[in-house]
Amino acid sequence: MxxxxxxxxxxxxxxxxxxxxxxxxxxxxxxxxxxxxxxxxxxxxxxxxxxxxxxxxxxxxxxxxxxxxxxxxxxxxxxxxxxxxxxxGLKPVTKTDGCTAFAALPTAAKNKHMIMGQNWDWIPEVKGLFLKMRNQQSPDVLCFTEAGVVGGKIGLNSEGLGLLINGIVSSKDDWSRLKKPFHVRCWEALSSRTLSRATGVITDGERSCSANFVLGQQRSEEKGKVLDIESAPGATCQLEPSGGAIAHTNHFSNPSLLGVDQVLDDERISTLHRYERIQRLLDKKVRGSQNLDTRLAQSMLRDHDGNPESICRHANPRFPEDERYETVVSVVMDLYTRTLWATMGHPCEQEYQALKL
Ligand SMILES: [Zn+2]
Missing domain, CATH: 1.10.10 (Arc Repressor Mutant, subunit A)
Incomplete structure (x- = not known):
């Protein structure tokens, strides 16, 4: 491979x-x-x-x-x-992979399938690609990665398991801990047969750096499970969906639980706004409605409220050119049919393309 x-x-x-x-x-x-x-x-x-x-x-x-x-x-x-x-400490310390991620249980969807979606916001000059991996001893995987990075970070596998990620920075992050790296954990989570195994990949031992993971799995009609794990170097915290849906952006919900300080500066406005907005959209359109389908999920990822620091994120001219983060890839997944829809670049400017495992 x-x-x-x-x-x-x-x-x-x-x-x-x-x-x-x-x-x-x-x-x-x-x-x-x-x-x-x-x-x-x-x-x-x-x-x-x-x-x-x-x-x-x-x-x-x-x-x-x-x-x-x-x-x-x-x-x-x-x-x-x-x-x-x-x-x-000399420069802003908040340059994370900015992302807006959400997932909803089968009960919220028209066809009773589990839907997950995410915009991955990063520097637009990075080249991404989709990998389809056929494994002999573990599930097959369909995922997005950066060219040259073995472990895809957003994707699904043949056991109906899906992964979304959000970058987060904490005061305790330190490369010199030399723990199993983030991309290796993503790769192992996506190679897992069960949600509990994938959860263990993220929570076992210590980590060098913080990150957030949204994990879901649907193996049979109407039944599915979704959870969110905020991880800091020495601790993790599991969040459950409310009203059948869950969302995350680039800040800890409760950093003191994890024994760290939140590191947010320039990113503060963007992550807090995107979090409030995605929760509002889920409240209005998804929770309690049984109306979710992949088209609605795609339209939520095209949202421009708060532009340019919106869910569909555009370059903010207020920042120097090298520090402007934008939506680089947008993904919607149906875990039950193992199908992924994606746009390379802003989802507001193009149609989603379907990829099937
Ligand atoms: Zn847009």
Whole structure:
């Protein structure tokens, strides 16, 4: 799988390496040598905790004609960037993968299928792709990832399990804890047969950095389960749906429960607004209505209330060019039919394309 990923996405991987090494230098004040030195330490962690992931990274490096340490740096860019944001203190510390995610139980949907949806807001120059993975010993997976990153972060598997993610930054995030990285956990969660196994992947042990995960599963008609896990380095917190639906953006609901301080500056306005707005849309259109379908989910992700810091997020000219986050990919999933609809770029400017596992 790594070899195919590396070969088919070679140009995009080279492009992403250029983008991230430039950003490591400009925004997190890490030289190329420092990045590769930290990547080497994480490569050891991944080889030990998830050998198949390490093997897949090796394949990506070989086929894309890059080095294993460069590919490792891409795969742990979350740990390298996020903890640095909370450390350098010189610049705004809130550059998270901004995202708006929601999920609803089958009882809220017209066809009684579980629907999950998310806009992934990040820097628009990063190249993404969808992976369809056929596994021999674990469920097949359909997911979105950044070219060169083995572990997809938004997706579903053949057991009807789905994953959405939100970046969050806390005061305790620190790359040097050298714990199993975020993208490896996403990959293992998406390879899980059951919701409890996927939950364990996220909550077991400690983490280097904080993140939020929305997990859902529907295996049989009308029955489904969804939950949200906020994770900080030393603790996690599980949130349950209310009125059959749940949503999350880029802040902790109760950081003191997790023993951390919330790190929010420039991101504050955006994440709080998007959270209130998605909850309002769920209240108005989904909770108690049994009206949800994929079209309605798509229209919620095209919402412009509060533009440009809206659910469909556009570049905010108030910030320097390198700090403008926009919706890079938009995804709606039907877990029961294992179908995913996506737009690369703003969903307000194009039709969703269906991908089937
Ligand atoms: Zn838009």
């Amino acid at each position: 790594g070899l195919q990923h590396g070969e088919q996405a070679r140009d995009k991987i080279q492009h992403n390496l250029n983008v991230y090494f430039r950003r490591f230098k400009n925004e997190t004040l890490l030289s190329r040598e420092q990045v590769l030195e930290r990547a080497a330490r994480y490569l050891e962690v991944i080889q030990k905790t998830s050998p198949r992931y390490a093997q897949s990274m090796k394949g990506v490096a070989e086929a894309s004609k890059t080095t294993q340490l460069e590919i490792t740096a891409l795969n742990v860019r979350y740990e390298l960037m996020y903890s640095q944001f909370s450390k350098i």
